[in-house]
Amino acid sequence: MTILNQYLNTRQDTEQLCENLTLEDYIPQSAEFASPPKWHIAHTTWFFEEMILKKFIADYKVFNNQFSFVFNSYYNSLGERIERQHRGLITRPSVQEIFKYRAYVDGYITNLLKFNNSEELEALVILGINHEQQHQELLITDLKYTFSLNPIYPKFSEHNYINDKNSDSGWVSIDEGIYTIGHQKEGFCFDNELQLHRIFLEPYHISKKLVTYGEFIEFVTDGGYKNPKYWLDAGWSWVQANNITQPLYWKHTQGKWQHYTLSGLESIHTDGILSHISFYEAHAYATWKGCRLPTEFEWEIASTYFNWGQRWEWTYSAYLPYPKFKISEGAVGEYNGKFMMNQMVLRGASKATSKNHSRHTYRNFFPAETQWQFTGIRLTK
Amino acid sequence: MTILNQYLNTRQDTEQLCENLTLEDYIPQSAEFASPPKWHIAHTTWFFEEMILKKFIADYKVFNNQFSFVFNSYYNSLGERIERQHRGLITRPSVQEIFKYRAYVDGYITNLLKFNNSEELEALVILGINHEQQHQELLITDLKYTFSLNPIYPKFSEHNYINDKNSDSGWVSIDEGIYTIGHQKEGFCFDNELQLHRIFLEPYHISKKLVTYGEFIEFVTDGGYKNPKYWLDAGWSWVQANNITQPLYWKHTQGKWQHYTLSGLESIHTDGILSHISFYEAHAYATWKGCRLPTEFEWEIASTYFNWGQRWEWTYSAYLPYPKFKISEGAVGEYNGKFMMNQMVLRGASKATSKNHSRHTYRNFFPAETQWQFTGIRLTK
Amino acid sequence: MTILNQYLNTRQDTEQLCENLTLEDYIPQSAEFASPPKWHIAHTTWFFEEMILKKFIADYKVFNNQFSFVFNSYYNSLGERIERQHRGLITRPSVQEIFKYRAYVDGYITNLLKFNNSEELEALVILGINHEQQHQELLITDLKYTFSLNPIYPKFSEHNYINDKNSDSGWVSIDEGIYTIGHQKEGFCFDNELQLHRIFLEPYHISKKLVTYGEFIEFVTDGGYKNPKYWLDAGWSWVQANNITQPLYWKHTQGKWQHYTLSGLESIHTDGILSHISFYEAHAYATWKGCRLPTEFEWEIASTYFNWGQRWEWTYSAYLPYPKFKISEGAVGEYNGKFMMNQMVLRGASKATSKNHSRHTYRNFFPAETQWQFTGIRLTK
Amino acid sequence: MTILNQYLNTRQDTEQLCENLTLEDYIPQSAEFASPPKWHIAHTTWFFEEMILKKFIADYKVFNNQFSFVFNSYYNSLGERIERQHRGLITRPSVQEIFKYRAYVDGYITNLLKFNNSEELEALVILGINHEQQHQELLITDLKYTFSLNPIYPKFSEHNYINDKNSDSGWVSIDEGIYTIGHQKEGFCFDNELQLHRIFLEPYHISKKLVTYGEFIEFVTDGGYKNPKYWLDAGWSWVQANNITQPLYWKHTQGKWQHYTLSGLESIHTDGILSHISFYEAHAYATWKGCRLPTEFEWEIASTYFNWGQRWEWTYSAYLPYPKFKISEGAVGEYNGKFMMNQMVLRGASKATSKNHSRHTYRNFFPAETQWQFTGIRLTK
Known part of the structure; x- marks a missing residue:
């Protein structure tokens, strides 16, 4: 599979995970260690913009220059960032805007990968893919933690990642x-x-x-x-x-x-x-x-x-x-x-x-x- | 103005305050003292259901029997309630469902006021109106606090409740x-x-x-x-x-x-x-x-x-x-x-x-x- | 009774309260609100030195110029002071040194009152007496709190300030x-x-x-x-x-x-x-x-x-x-x-x-x- | 050197460390991690009583049956103990009483070692010696921490454990x-x-x-x-x-x-x-x-x-x-x-x-x- 296909598949996987989310579900942060879905889908995009697009495209125009602050996780060398416990307060930009941001960055990465096949770029894209995959799992675990604090015990999906039985022994x-x-x-x-x-x-x-x-x-x-x-x-x-x-x-x-x-x-x-x-x-x-x-x-x-x-x-x-x-x-x-x-x-x-x-x-x-x-x-x- | 009209006007005022809210804005709780818009519009409704409908309508069927727990604020005598700092985690029921809840309760209150003009009922409805008016102001102040922690400084409306000048003296x-x-x-x-x-x-x-x-x-x-x-x-x-x-x-x-x-x-x-x-x-x-x-x-x-x-x-x-x-x-x-x-x-x-x-x-x-x-x-x- | 006698009686009362104290008992601070006996007997002395002697005696030589810092309680206008929760760590100067400090200040106050009968001085001495009386009660309550946390339940004295019975009614x-x-x-x-x-x-x-x-x-x-x-x-x-x-x-x-x-x-x-x-x-x-x-x-x-x-x-x-x-x-x-x-x-x-x-x-x-x-x-x- | 001599030397070393201590210095606990000198000298003695004397002497009479509670450090299996942050409040028993406790235990250990040379006993005594040696160092470091919070910067001894120069290289x-x-x-x-x-x-x-x-x-x-x-x-x-x-x-x-x-x-x-x-x-x-x-x-x-x-x-x-x-x-x-x-x-x-x-x-x-x-x-x- 080409890097581009891997990239697009990973991005699609993230969005598929969000299929059962209501718009409200994207927002809350239930603990300092558990980020909102919205933040996960924005931050993984920010990673590609910050680590790749800003570096490889000479006159790259960022989607929104405030996002560098808002969606940085813990990179001290990339400047100030929003306090971790405030990630659940960012109601604006809207979820829709974050999906536009994803599409915008996807467009640039797609073009970049068509015209540049340097090893350095490839390595960073693969790192970004793996980074996004880590956040896919976090999105699920964080959501479960948030839902568990809701006294109505919401049902998210049939698949709950947990109903496997043990069959080995010895x-x-x-x-x-x-x-x-x-x-x-x-x-x-x-x-x-x-x-x-x-x-x-x-x-x-x-x-x-x-x-x-x-x-x-x-x-x-x-x-x-x-x-x-x-x-x-x-x-x-x-x-x-x-x-x-x-x-x-x-x-x-x-x-x-x-x-x-x-x-x-x-x-x-x-x-x-x-x-x-x-x-x-x-x-x-x-x-x-x-x-x-x-x-x-x-x-x-x-x-x-x-x-x-x-x-x-x-x-x-x-x-x-x-x-x-x-x-x-x-x-x-x-x-x-x-x-x-x-x-x-x-x-x-x-x-x-x-x-x-x-x-x-x-x-x-x-x-x-x-x-x-x-x-x-x-x-x- | 009749009690019913006062009631309906107050309920409408609350919903008008929400006109500039995005669906995401309804969710976050930015401090223990500041509740989400969604909670304000549900809790004020809960107050009418809990203090009036359950009492005055013999076989009243609650809209959702979990709401009694979820939208109680601080009434010990009405049983357990969700921890105050978790109000921002209740993504479900949805905002739309809360508006249905409002309509449901409004319907019953409207009918009740048509058929019952006891002083006790009137006094409780007026208390509920005043309670909701208090939450209208809180909705504004809580929202301002949440928005203030968003580094992009969102604009909510032209009217900001603060641009008055002093003209008195002495x-x-x-x-x-x-x-x-x-x-x-x-x-x-x-x-x-x-x-x-x-x-x-x-x-x-x-x-x-x-x-x-x-x-x-x-x-x-x-x-x-x-x-x-x-x-x-x-x-x-x-x-x-x-x-x-x-x-x-x-x-x-x-x-x-x-x-x-x-x-x-x-x-x-x-x-x-x-x-x-x-x-x-x-x-x-x-x-x-x-x-x-x-x-x-x-x-x-x-x-x-x-x-x-x-x-x-x-x-x-x-x-x-x-x-x-x-x-x-x-x-x-x-x-x-x-x-x-x-x-x-x-x-x-x-x-x-x-x-x-x-x-x-x-x-x-x-x-x-x-x-x-x-x-x-x-x-x- | 003359002011001087009132002064000396009050000072003696404080020292009498200490009669049953062991040297170890003078030291501990069991809570931020409860000061050690040693601190009480030094601080009340500091009050006379700081508020009176420094003011009324032209070339007054302080007993120890570090005490101004160590035994100030909460007077911002008199400069920095030791953090309140650290009062129990001041093992040096020794208890004996504090009693010397008391005697030193008593000597100066005694002489001062012989040669100066201004109303301002009298008012401040009376304030100092009342201040020391307040600390006498605190010395008892603080000591009780400290002793109560000792699992061997020490006995301090026959008199425990608490064995009175109620006889009134109506x-x-x-x-x-x-x-x-x-x-x-x-x-x-x-x-x-x-x-x-x-x-x-x-x-x-x-x-x-x-x-x-x-x-x-x-x-x-x-x-x-x-x-x-x-x-x-x-x-x-x-x-x-x-x-x-x-x-x-x-x-x-x-x-x-x-x-x-x-x-x-x-x-x-x-x-x-x-x-x-x-x-x-x-x-x-x-x-x-x-x-x-x-x-x-x-x-x-x-x-x-x-x-x-x-x-x-x-x-x-x-x-x-x-x-x-x-x-x-x-x-x-x-x-x-x-x-x-x-x-x-x-x-x-x-x-x-x-x-x-x-x-x-x-x-x-x-x-x-x-x-x-x-x-x-x-x-x- | 016999075990007994090792034991007595270690016990003496501890007491020699205390030579420059005033009676007041024995008491304060300046942080949860730093115990008072009095506690160190009692707890090391408690260790010998609890782990050895109670076990090896059939009808051993403890020095004071409250000490088991007061001077236990962290052994859950030996029952309840005083909260760690309260070690500085134990003014009674007095320091003098603790030294009597040391002498009492030393007497029994001395006799025990004369009449019993089992390997198990020897192993436990050596463990107790090493335990006490650990507390000797802690006594010094804890005291330094306490003294450092005293604004008069007390001098404890000429020897300060720190004035060595580096001479190696490569x-x-x-x-x-x-x-x-x-x-x-x-x-x-x-x-x-x-x-x-x-x-x-x-x-x-x-x-x-x-x-x-x-x-x-x-x-x-x-x-x-x-x-x-x-x-x-x-x-x-x-x-x-x-x-x-x-x-x-x-x-x-x-x-x-x-x-x-x-x-x-x-x-x-x-x-x-x-x-x-x-x-x-x-x-x-x-x-x-x-x-x-x-x-x-x-x-x-x-x-x-x-x-x-x-x-x-x-x-x-x-x-x-x-x-x-x-x-x-x-x-x-x-x-x-x-x-x-x-x-x-x-x-x-x-x-x-x-x-x-x-x-x-x-x-x-x-x-x-x-x-x-x-x-x-x-x-x-």
Whole structure:
């Protein structure tokens, strides 16, 4: 597939995700970490304008020169930006105007790709495509979080990214040895996967299946949320400060477990794959079970031996740079490196991850208390 | 005018205020104190349904039984309600659905008023009308606050409620004596104005004019925000904790003063009437000027001698019950009395106050740091 | 008694209060509102040095020029000062050094009063005496608060300021009329009591007795802390945010009520006079009882008809300036006026108030959530 | 040296550290992370009583059964404990009583060690010794933090742990290869150093010298604290939220750099070894210099080639368990493992670290914003 086709497909995918949105749904920001749909569709467009069109088209006329301020996310080197918690207040420009902005930028990118086939351009377009794919998943998770706070439990679509059942079982055993870590194939990867390097692994066993809802209910009913001995100290503080007694989105009414999904409030199926779990909960569960979570290296090496792609899987690896990791020059250098502190690595992908966006070397990362992503648990021992 | 006509006019006024709103504008909540337009138009409708229709129509079928939860503001006796800071997340039901809700309730109220002319009903409808008029002004002030946080400074309408100039001058002198306070005329008033009682006033002088932008700029340029001696202790803490150096909505760029208005960013006219001032700022200005603010009783007695209605005027009276003040039975009793703590009384009305909604005995009230209302300063000595 | 004797007696009283203190007890600050004993005994000395010695003795040599910074409380006009929450960190200078400081200043004041009998000096010394008397009571209440957080419940003394029983009963009835408010006698008063003025009172009845522990236990066991209808909105928020279910210092263990007192943990005697109650609790109790709290004017006028002096009595009057109230020039002007915002007036005195320090025109003031003072409830209707 | 002698020496060392303390100095807690001297000397004693005497002496009579509550630090399995931020309020028991407590426990331990030479006992006593040594260093750092907030800048002693100069220079180069990590020698180590395991290192260069004050001043004057490009995202938020412009304890007055030391306020010597730096500052400095911080494994392997022991050295390794790390049964298991989240590893030791308490495999750990420890920077590339 040509770069142009990849570009156009990705842009179309984003707009297709918006099909079930009402105009009102585009606006709200329900937490500092969760951006409005409108912001996602504008910011991904801004990325192409800011990183590519301004650079490659000599006399490029921006669609609206205020957007540079309004739709910048976190790039300090590109100047001031709106405060993150105010993203839900931008009712104007209108949603319709944002779609015009998308079309405007699409037109220029299309023409640019016809007349310029430099490697540098191609690399940046592919980065922009991957960036937009990341925001596709965020659009879904952020929307779910917003909807979950609406007492009428809105139904967004039949497909809710969560109704998959577990079918695997058993353990994979990996021998000790020197292994190579990092992206080795052709094709795109993020800078944090680069710089191939060797690591030494002691032998370990890793589960072929992800933890199910039913298994986690056992932990809950066994008093798992009330016993500090299963928890990291920071996790226990988090449980107590927020009075947490069960996973995000769960309701316990009249002896039955339900959870909010993008299809509305539903019964929890015990054989479904557990989702929306923080690292702290994942770690406490593993401890209760007499196991542990894998490191990201153990995960990467073993991943050819099990199925993955249903949930983002927490590892007990802090998000840190690989040896010889280099921060790129310019704004692109702010993409990954500066976040390497107090975040944990997740590996794999979820059902909400965009097609063609996953790799076994992919390093996703979130703070340990994160719950609103489609996250799950794979045990190791 | 019949009650029914008053009712219908008020409902129409609300909807007319919404004429310039885009569908997106209905959604955001920019602060805990500022509700979305959508919430205002639904909550005022909820008030009629909850306080009247459920009570007076035997087998009344509610429009949607979830709305009782979603659009309750603060009535503990009417059960649980959505957390105040989540009002901006309710994208569904849609705005269109809320307008249907309005029409549905309007239909029932119209019929009810045709067939029932009890005094109790009439009193509650008039309370509901006045309640909706209060929300009309809030809709404007809340919208202004939201728009002010949008870096593109949206223009809402030509009319911005603020472009009036001061034309009065001089002082009114009032003699000592016993005066009667409270609502004495026919017609509606809130329960907090009732219970006529006598007070004794020492002699005083009160200004016929409100403080202008130009006068307040003198205070600013004289270092008024930097000298604790003009400020109450709580005011000085507020200034320092929030790093306040000028009134809300003001910008000082290239030696010129501008402010955000509902017509967009505009130059400040020195002869315009100052607006959006907190009690703390009003008190500091008065102190700097060698004057003071009036008490609410001084204001009420002198108010027949000067023009008012341009700005809500801060008094140096805490919002407390009048002697013999009685809290009504039931939910209506939560309207006023429970807020009588740590709030200051404002008297008069502003340009954004609804027609037929002002009285010289009217007791408005807000915390001393409040800035987003159309508030001003009248000096006393 | 001469001014000098009054001065020396007051200074001695302070030091006598410290008799049961261990050296360690002088140091801790248990809350921003509660200062360490060491700070109280130094700050009251600083007041005499700063306001009097520096002014009246031409070449006065300060004891230590760093103390001006360390022991200033809140006088902006006297320069920078240590942050309030850091008062408990000043281990050096030593307690012994502070007592030397006291002796040094006492020597100078003694000599000054021998050779100078100007009215201005006398007025300032009397202000300093009254200031120190206020800190004597604070020393006791602050110490009690600190000790209460020590799980071993230390015993400070046999006398705990709280073991008085109620013996009065019945109501006083006051007629409507014009009354004069403010300090009318000879002798010292604070500036906030000055400026005699007339007020008009509607008729009312006020209780001769204060509410007892037993009466308040009825409120608690009737679910008083769980029903929002008795509470002001701000009070209900306070109850919920702090999870308050009973008065400060109370413990409910094995069906019995105990409270921490300066004599240690003791059983609550039902006929004792309730203490350590916030305004919010006082107001909720009065509402539950079908009564209300008096205004400070009602209290002042009726006070010649009942016994008072056991507890500081909450009034439903905000702490605001009397008509014609004037702020003095210089640092002394910061004593009272700048605190006239978001505080409620308390009248009377408590068992911990210094001898000769109470007047029926005295206006004490604290925020509505204040509990650590010896406060009580007198009903009105 | 016998275990008993080691024990007695350690206990004596603690008491010797207290020689310059006034009785007042024992009391204050200046931050949640900094405990009072009194608490350190009691808590270390409590550790021996709780972990050893209660277990090994059949009818052991505790010195005071309230101490179990008052001087527990964070052991959930040993029951409730005083809230951490209230450690500075415990004026009673007195300091003298705490010294009696120490003597009482010392007596029992001495006897116990004479009559029992089980390995289990010996292991626990050695753990208690190492625990007390950790608190010796904390006692110093906590005291410095408290004193630094006293505006008179108290002098504690001539020796201030900071006046060492750098004399090394150049770089050590390490080859790629498989290395073994963890404690391999005889003698005590903490559980987090155990479980020998192999790792693979890519080649690197590490500096023989620590960064000096003069070098860091260059970073400050080059605008290092104002340019986000040198900082991790979390570090930049920390700088902005706390308005940080220079290291802890520094003052810049009249063009000269000074810092608070335990000998009082002193000039900063440019050739002195930088101290009291957070991980964020260390990382920003390294980035500005075009270098990076070492991982804890790089540090451990290279440490035989350079001098260390002057400052705790930040590594860019998160504090995580070694492969096969096992949490011990019982209270001792809470010593290390539960803190393995959101903390960074420091290696080496500082001038304030107790004699015989350092090892090149020692894993110290603190959150990235920690400044009050004697921390420094070693560059890597």
